[in-house]
Amino acid sequence: xxxxxxxxxxxxxxxxxxxxxxxxxxxxxxxxxxxxxxxxxxxxxxxxxxxxxxxxxxxxxxxxxxxxxxxxxxxxxxxxxxxxxxxxxxxxxxxxxxxxxxxxxxxxxxxxxxxxxxxxxxxxxxxxxxxxxxxxxxxxxxxxxxxxxxxxxxxxxxxxxxxxxxxxxxxxxxxxxxxxxxxxxxxxxxxxxxxxxxxxxxxxxxxxxxxxxxxxxxxxxxxxxxxxxxxxxxxxxxxxxxxxxxxxxxxxxxxxxxxxxxxxxxxxxxxxxxxxxxxxxxxxxxxxxxxxxxxxxxxxxxxxxxxxxxxxxxxxxxxxxxxxxxxxxxxxxxxxxxxxxxxxxxxxxxxxxxxxxxxxxxxxxxxxxxxxxxxxxxxxxxxxxxxxxxxxxxxxxxxxxxxxxxxxxxxxxxxxxxxxxxxxxxxxxxxxxxxxxxxxxxxxxxxxxxxxxxxxxxxxxxxxxxxxxxxxxxxxxxxxxxxxxxxxxxxxxxxxxxxxxxxxxxxxxxxxxxxxxxxxxxxx
Numbered sequence: 001x002x003x004x005x006x007x008x009x010x011x012x013x014x015x016x017x018x019x020x021x022x023x024x025x026x027x028x029x030x031x032x033x034x035x036x037x038x039x040x041x042x043x044x045x046x047x048x049x050x051x052x053x054x055x056x057x058x059x060x061x062x063x064x065x066x067x068x069x070x071x072x073x074x075x076x077x078x079x080x081x082x083x084x085x086x087x088x089x090x091x092x093x094x095x096x097x098x099x100x101x102x103x104x105x106x107x108x109x110x111x112x113x114x115x116x117x118x119x120x121x122x123x124x125x126x127x128x129x130x131x132x133x134x135x136x137x138x139x140x141x142x143x144x145x146x147x148x149x150x151x152x153x154x155x156x157x158x159x160x161x162x163x164x165x166x167x168x169x170x171x172x173x174x175x176x177x178x179x180x181x182x183x184x185x186x187x188x189x190x191x192x193x194x195x196x197x198x199x200x201x202x203x204x205x206x207x208x209x210x211x212x213x214x215x216x217x218x219x220x221x222x223x224x225x226x227x228x229x230x231x232x233x234x235x236x237x238x239x240x241x242x243x244x245x246x247x248x249x250x251x252x253x254x255x256x257x258x259x260x261x262x263x264x265x266x267x268x269x270x271x272x273x274x275x276x277x278x279x280x281x282x283x284x285x286x287x288x289x290x291x292x293x294x295x296x297x298x299x300x301x302x303x304x305x306x307x308x309x310x311x312x313x314x315x316x317x318x319x320x321x322x323x324x325x326x327x328x329x330x331x332x333x334x335x336x337x338x339x340x341x342x343x344x345x346x347x348x349x350x351x352x353x354x355x356x357x358x359x360x361x362x363x364x365x366x367x368x369x370x371x372x373x374x375x376x377x378x379x380x381x382x383x384x385x386x387x388x389x390x391x392x393x394x395x396x397x398x399x400x401x402x403x404x405x406x407x408x409x410x411x412x413x414x415x416x417x418x419x420x421x422x423x424x425x426x427x428x429x430x431x432x433x434x435x436x437x438x439x440x441x442x443x444x445x446x447x448x449x450x451x452x453x454x455x456x457x458x459x460x461x462x463x464x465x466x467x468x469x470x471x472x473x474x475x476x477x478x479x480x481x482x483x484x485x486x487x488x489x490x491x492x493x494x495x496x497x498x499x500x501x502x503x504x505x506x507x508x509x510x511x512x513x514x515x516x517x518x519x520x521x522x523x524x
Contacts, residue, residue, distance in 0.1 A: 002368070005391045005520050007487055011261045011347070012340040012365065016518050021259045025252065025347040027360035030335070030516060032117055034362055038334045039121065041359045042083060047332050048231050053078045055227055056219060063207065067214030074219060076122045077332070083121060085110050086327060087337040087366065088128035091159050091205045092139045093151055093167075094174055094191060095212075098489040098497075099339060103366045104209070105509040106337050108216045110364070113516070114334075123334075124219055127209060128327055131160025131202045131224040132273075132317045134280045142493045144177045146483065157280045158317070160202035160224055167195045178495055183502040187495060212506065223326065224275075229313035232326050235356065236272060236309050236316045240283065240291070241302065243269050248352040249321055256347060264345035267321050274298070275317040283316075324349055328358050335362040337515070367513040370481050370488050371497060372524035379473050387522045394478045398471050416452055420445075 002008050002016050015022055018029070028034035028041075056074045064071065076082040087103045095101060104127055111123040133139075136155035141148055151170045156162050171192055178184035194208035206220045223229075229236075239245050249267035256263050273280045274293040282294045291300045300308060309316060318326050324346060327333065336346065346363050353360040372380075372387075380387065384404075389397065423445045430437035483491045497505050512523060 002365075002518070002520055004388060005368075005487075007368075007391070008340050009262060009344060011344050014261065015343055015347075015363070016365065022261070022347065025256060025350045026363065027350070028362050030362050030364045030518070032516075035114060035117075035334060038359075038362050039083060039118070042332055042334060043080070045332070045359050047330070049078045049080075049332065051227055051231060052221075052330055055225055056221065059206070059220075059222055059225075062203075063210055063214075067210055069217040070210065070214050070219055073122075073124045073217040077124060077219075079122070081121050082124060082332060084124045084126045084331045084333045085114070085335045085337065086126040086128055086331060086333050086361075088130055088323075088327070088342075090130045090133050090135070090139045091201050092142065093170070093195075093201075094142045094144075094149070094493055094495065095208065096139065096142050096493065098371075098492055098494050099366065099368070101212075101494045101506075102369060102489060102509070102513075103337060103339070104213055104218060105506065105513055106364070106367045106515045108213065108218060109367075109510050109513050110335065110337065110515045111217075112510075125217060126331065126333070127213075127218055127220045129160065129202060129205055129220060129222050130323075131222050132158045132275060132280070132323075133160075134158055134273075136162070142174075143483070143491055144174065144493045144495050147177060149174050149177070157278055158224060158275055160200065160205075160222065161277055162201045163199060164195045164201055164204050165199070171195050174495070178499050181499060184499045186502075187498050216506075216510070221331075223330065224314065224317075226312075226314040228330055229316065232318075232329060233309050233313040233316075235325065235329065236313065236318075237306055239322065240270050240272060240305065244355055245271050245322055245325075245352050248355050249348050252348050252351045261347070262344065263348055264341055265320050265348060267348075268319070271319045271322045273317040273319060275315050280317055320345065321349060321352070325352065325356060325358060328353070328361060333361055335364055337364045337366050339366055364515055365518060367509075367515060367521055368487070368489060369509075369513070369521040369523060372481075372522065373500075374524075376477060376480055377524045379477055383470055383473060383477075385474075385477075387524070390477060390481055394474065397478075398474055401470060401474065402467055416449070419448065419452075423448075 003013050028037045053074060056077070060070065060074065077084070085107050087107045089100055089103060090096075092100055104125070107125040107127070111125045114121070114123040134155070134157060136159055139159060140152070141150040143149070149170060151167055153166050174191060175188040178188055190208060190211040194204045194211065198204040198207055202222050202224070206222065209218065209220050246267045246269045253263045253266070268282070270283050270285060272283050274283050279296065281296060284292055284294060286292050286299070289302065291302070291305045292298070324336070338346065343363050343365055350360050380390065383401065385397070423441065427438055427441045430441045481488050494505070501508070508523065512521060
C-alpha cells in the first residue's frame with residue numbers, strides 16, 4: 001500500500017483511500033463503473049476530432065514508415081467510439097527519471113485493460129509533451145549510475161523549441177555510461193538518432209519515445225501548434241478577459257484547504273503566457289485595462305489582444321492550471337494519469353471545468369515501483385529483512401536489526417520497572433516530610449529516565465560494532481533503492497535497466513503493473 005512506503009503526500013493517500021471529503025473535487029471514480037459513466041459523459045462533448053487527427057499525422061510525417069501500431073491508433077481518433085487515456089510530462093533529456101517510463105507504461109496498460117472490458121470501443125494511449133514549459137533546469141539533466149549527465153546551455157523560451165545541435169557532448173557521455181552490449185548499442189543508436197538528427201527538443205523527444213513505446217501504439221502529441229490553439233482560442237479570450245479560472249480555482253483551493261488538504265498550485269488573475277521563439281512571459285492586466293507582457297515593451301488594448309489571439313493563437317501558452325482544460329477540450333479523453341503532485345493540483349481544477357462545461361477526467365495516480373535484482377534480493381533476504389521493511393528510516397532499520405539479532409539484552413525495561421517502584425516509595429516518603437518535595441522527586445525521576453534511554457542507545461551503538469557487515473549491507477541496500485534519500489524512480493534513469501533487460505523491461509512492467517489497483521509495485 002502507498003501508505004506503507006512513507007513516500008507520498010497525505011492528500012494523495014486520502015485520494016487512494018477514497019476519502020469522502022474529496023468527492024466534491026472529483027469526477028468519476030478510477031474503476032470500471034467510473035469508466036462506464038465517463039464514456040457516456042465524454043460522448044456528449046463536442047470535440048474537433050478531424051483537426052487533431054490531421055495535426056498528429058503532420059507531426060508524425062517523418063515517422064510514417066516507423067511503428068505501424070502508432071498510425072493504426074491515430075486514424076481511429078476520428079471516430080466517435082474512440083477515446084484516449086492521457087499522461088503528460090516535461091521533455092526530460094534521455095527520458096529523465098524512471099517515473100517517466102512508469103507513467104507511460106501505466107497509460108498503455110490501462111488502455112489494454114479498458115479494451116478487454118469494453119471491446120466495442122477503442123482506447124488510445126497519449127503522451128502529451130509539455131513542449132511549452134520553460135523550466136529548463138528541471139529537464140536538462142538525468143542520473144545514470146550515480147553520475148549526473150547535464151545539457152549545460154542557457155535556457156531559452158519553450159523547451160520544446162530549443163535546438164538540440166549542442167547536445168553532441170551530452171549524448172556522448174550518456175552513451176559511454178551505457179557500456180558495451182547489444183542492448184546498450186541499441187539504446188545508444190536510438191538516443192543518437194533522436195537528439196543529433198532532429199533540430200529541436202520536441203521532435204527529438206517524440207522520436208525517442210516512439211522508439212521505446214511506438215510498438216505499443218503510444219501516440220505522442222505536441223500541443224504547441226497553431227491549429228490546435230485555434231480550437232482553444234475562444235477559451236483563451238474568455239479567460240483572459242473575465243479571469244474565470246482565477247476565481248474558480250481560488251474558490252476550490254480554499255475549500256480544499258478548509259478540509260485540511262494541501263494544495264499544489266496557485267492560480268493567477270491571467271493564466272496565460274505570451275510565447276515566441278525567444279521568450280515565454282506572463283500576461284498581466286494594467287491599471288488602465290490594457291494587457292502587458294512582463295519584462296517586454298509589449299502591450300495590447302482589449303481589441304488588440306482579441307485580434308492577436310485570432311491571428312496568432314500559438315502565441316498564447318496556458319500555464320499549469322489552464323493546460324489541463326486545453327487538453328480535455330482537444331481530446332476525447334477519459335482519464336489523466338499523473339504523479340502524486342499532479343493529482344493534487346488536478347483536485348483544484350474541478351470547479352473551473354464545471355464553469356466551462358468541460359467533462360472532468362478520471363484521475364489516476366501512475367504506477368510507482370522499485371526495480372530490484374537478484375544481488376539485492378539476496379542481500380535483503382539474507383538479512384532477514386522484507387521489501388516492506390526497507391522503506392523504514394535507515395537508522396531505525398539498523399536498530400531493529402541489532403535488537404533482533406543481538407546476543408545481549410539491549411533494553412533496560414525490567415530495571416526501569418524496579419526503579420519506578422523505588423521512586424514511588426521515595427515520592428511517598430518525600431510527601432510525608434513536605435508535600436512540596438514531591439515535584440522535586442518527579443523531576444529527578446524524569447532526568448533518570450532520560451539517562452536510562454541514553455544508556456540504551458549506547459548499548460545499541462556499541463553492539464552495532466558486532467554487526468558491521470550487516471549494517472554496511474543495510475546502507476548499500478538503502479542507497480540502491482533510495483539514492484540520495486529519494487525513491488529510485490525519482491532519481492535514476494532507465495538506461496542501465498534497459499541495458500540489462502532490453503525490451504523485456506517494458507514488457508515486464510506492462511505485465512505486472514495494475515493501474516486500477518493503485519498500489520506500489522516491487523519487481524524483483
